[in-house]
Amino acid sequence: MVIYISNDEMEKCKKIVVVGSTNVDLIARVSHLPEPGETIGDAEYCLSYGGKGANQAIAAARSGGHVSFISCLGDDAYADTLITSFVDSGIDVDYIQKCVRHSTGIAFIFVAENGENCIAVAPGANNLLRGERMDTILPVIKEADALVLQLEIPYESVISLIEYAHTVDTKIILNPAPAKQIPSYILEKVDILILNETEAMLIAGQSLDFSEPIGIARSLLRRVGQVVILTLGEKGSVIVSDEMEKQIPSYVVNTVDTTGAGDTFCGAFVAQWVEGVDLQDCVQFATAAAALSVTRIGAQVSIPYQKEVIEFMR
Numbered sequence: 001m002v003i004y005i006s007n008d009e010m011e012k013c014k015k016i017v018v019v020g021s022t023n024v025d026l027i028a029r030v031s032h033l034p035e036p037g038e039t040i041g042d043a044e045y046c047l048s049y050g051g052k053g054a055n056q057a058i059a060a061a062r063s064g065g066h067v068s069f070i071s072c073l074g075d076d077a078y079a080d081t082l083i084t085s086f087v088d089s090g091i092d093v094d095y096i097q098k099c100v101r102h103s104t105g106i107a108f109i110f111v112a113e114n115g116e117n118c119i120a121v122a123p124g125a126n127n128l129l130r131g132e133r134m135d136t137i138l139p140v141i142k143e144a145d146a147l148v149l150q151l152e153i154p155y156e157s158v159i160s161l162i163e164y165a166h167t168v169d170t171k172i173i174l175n176p177a178p179a180k181q182i183p184s185y186i187l188e189k190v191d192i193l194i195l196n197e198t199e200a201m202l203i204a205g206q207s208l209d210f211s212e213p214i215g216i217a218r219s220l221l222r223r224v225g226q227v228v229i230l231t232l233g234e235k236g237s238v239i240v241s242d243e244m245e246k247q248i249p250s251y252v253v254n255t256v257d258t259t260g261a262g263d264t265f266c267g268a269f270v271a272q273w274v275e276g277v278d279l280q281d282c283v284q285f286a287t288a289a290a291a292l293s294v295t296r297i298g299a300q301v302s303i304p305y306q307k308e309v310i311e312f313m314r
């Protein structure tokens with residue numbers, strides 16, 4: 001579904017820039033994980049599109065956000081298909097770069113009947129989002145109201161984008177996934193930190209007791225700009241800011257696949273927050289969007305549109 005809006009309306013929209021990864025997941029369903037040297041001849045193949053950056057950009061756009069996605073793709077057959085799918089979700093793709101003689105990021109995934117998996121990721125063009133390529137995107141970030149980042153592109157690029165966005169007063173939303181430690185002088189420049197339990201432990205630098213999630217979010221808030229949102233899977237999430245502390249339960253749904261729930265949550269949240277919606281209402285909306293996503297198989301295909309989320313919340 002593509003939503004067309006006039007130039008006047010476009011001017012009034014708050015602008016979200018997502019800088020991050022794009023991946024293609026090549027999945028083989030197998031009876032068992034192959035031993036070294038073994039060939040399994042009857043695997044079932046399927047392909048899905050992912051990457052935390054792409055997932056969050058799609059979630060924000062489908063939730064009504066005006067989103068520019070900045071990502072590096074290869075010059076392979078996947079790139080055009082991916083760009084078409086971003087456009088179909090309503091994303092501005094002007095700043096996506098196709099990198100000559102490089103491949104799009106690929107995740108090779110084996111999933112066994114017993115649920116075990118093993119994964120090899122070839123980041124390909126995702127690793128090229130650095131150096132001079134970064135200089136060309138700074139004006140877009142300066143014009144934006146919100147910058148959304150994760151950690152699937154070069155770490156030093158994320159750090160320098162946070163430092164730059166802070167100097168030009170663009171609000172920074174960081175989802176520190178996959179989990180890595182972030183130095184304190186960078187964390188304090190982040191306006192909103194959205195993280196899950198694993199990421200919280202890495203950032204806190206110690207094991208944590210999640211029976212007191214508000215206390216954990218409160219202690220993280222001492223190191224972050226404005227807001228910490230700690231997501232707790234099917235247990236929901238907690239929001240902590242200087243003004244509020246609140247636990248938001250998840251919706252009880254028929255869960256079939258939780259892949260991308262966190263990304264759906266982040267993107268849906270930002271689309272609301274950038275428009276000035278009350279913090280708790282943003283998290284409620286994100287919780288509903290994420291709940292809908294877990295009722296469907298796949299990552300990007302499972303991300304709902306704003307209309308579906310509103311109907312679900314009625």
Ligand code: ATP
Pocket residue numbers: 196197230231232233234235236237249250251252253255258259260261262263265286287290291294
């Ligand atoms: P993932 O890595 O699977 O994308 P994550 O670990 O980053 O997710 P979670 O904390 O697992 O993030 O989930 C994010 C949000 O999605 C939760 O706060 C919750 O609102 C919603 N959610 C996750 N799992 C479920 C579930 N089984 N039922 C309903 N809502 C869920």
